[in-house]
Amino acid sequence: MEITNYITTDFKAIDSQETIASVKDFFDDLNFSHFPVVEEGIYIGSISSEDIETFDNDKKVIDYRYTLASFFTRTNSIWLEVLEVFAKNHTNLIPVLDENNNYIGYYEIDDIMSFFHQTPFLKEQGRIIKVKKGVLDYSMSQITQIVESNNGKLLGLFISESDVDSIEVTMKISLGAINEIVQTFRRYNYEIISEHQEDNYISSLKERSDYLDKYLNI
Numbered sequence: 001m002e003i004t005n006y007i008t009t010d011f012k013a014i015d016s017q018e019t020i021a022s023v024k025d026f027f028d029d030l031n032f033s034h035f036p037v038v039e040e041g042i043y044i045g046s047i048s049s050e051d052i053e054t055f056d057n058d059k060k061v062i063d064y065r066y067t068l069a070s071f072f073t074r075t076n077s078i079w080l081e082v083l084e085v086f087a088k089n090h091t092n093l094i095p096v097l098d099e100n101n102n103y104i105g106y107y108e109i110d111d112i113m114s115f116f117h118q119t120p121f122l123k124e125q126g127r128i129i130k131v132k133k134g135v136l137d138y139s140m141s142q143i144t145q146i147v148e149s150n151n152g153k154l155l156g157l158f159i160s161e162s163d164v165d166s167i168e169v170t171m172k173i174s175l176g177a178i179n180e181i182v183q184t185f186r187r188y189n190y191e192i193i194s195e196h197q198e199d200n201y202i203s204s205l206k207e208r209s210d211y212l213d214k215y216l217n218i
Helices: 020-029 061-067 079-089 109-117 140-149 178-187 200-216
Strands: 034-039 042-048 093-097 103-108 127-134 153-162 166-175
Touching: 020 034, 020 061, 034 093, 034 103, 042 061, 042 093, 079 093, 079 109, 103 109, 127 178, 140 153, 140 166, 140 178
Parallel strands: none
Antiparallel strands: 034 042, 093 103, 127 166, 153 166
8 A cells, every 4th residue: 555545635735824823723723743834835944732722813824834844755755764853852743745836635643653553563473583783783684594404494684672782673584494593693793683582592591590500509
């Protein structure tokens, strides 16, 4: 399914000449954090439901043009780019423009998350592995090679945590022997963050620990 199928036009964009009072009434009835504003049909920014509470009711939206947020996405943006705009702007609605900057409609976060849930990364059955390595030492191509060399099939992977020293990569695998994949990551000096019942390395450490405890208690 194309993400553009989720573009919504249920509510028309706010005209810049509308009064602040009428826009406050609009936000009172709906749960939008922002909503697009147009001037003569051209998108000029999004007004915030929080900011507008401090505005003068008798003034017009255009009087507060300097407060409008300028974020948007385009009709040719992929879903991951759309999610990035949502995350960076702490919003639950994003205006959509075409390649000529014409306002088309908007995306709502709930709809985009529904689209995300239909991707194989979440929809298909698989196992999650999370690894950690130095930020200068990891390689996405190496991670892929480790999985595929053990007959694993990647459904997707992404950097889930990072700092100046290290990164954590989360991946979902639909095929392959988890233990062999995990042990190969260790041989390449990746730390395994996730826990796996098939991990015989951990089982071996536990057995040795139990044996040592028993020996010390003799």
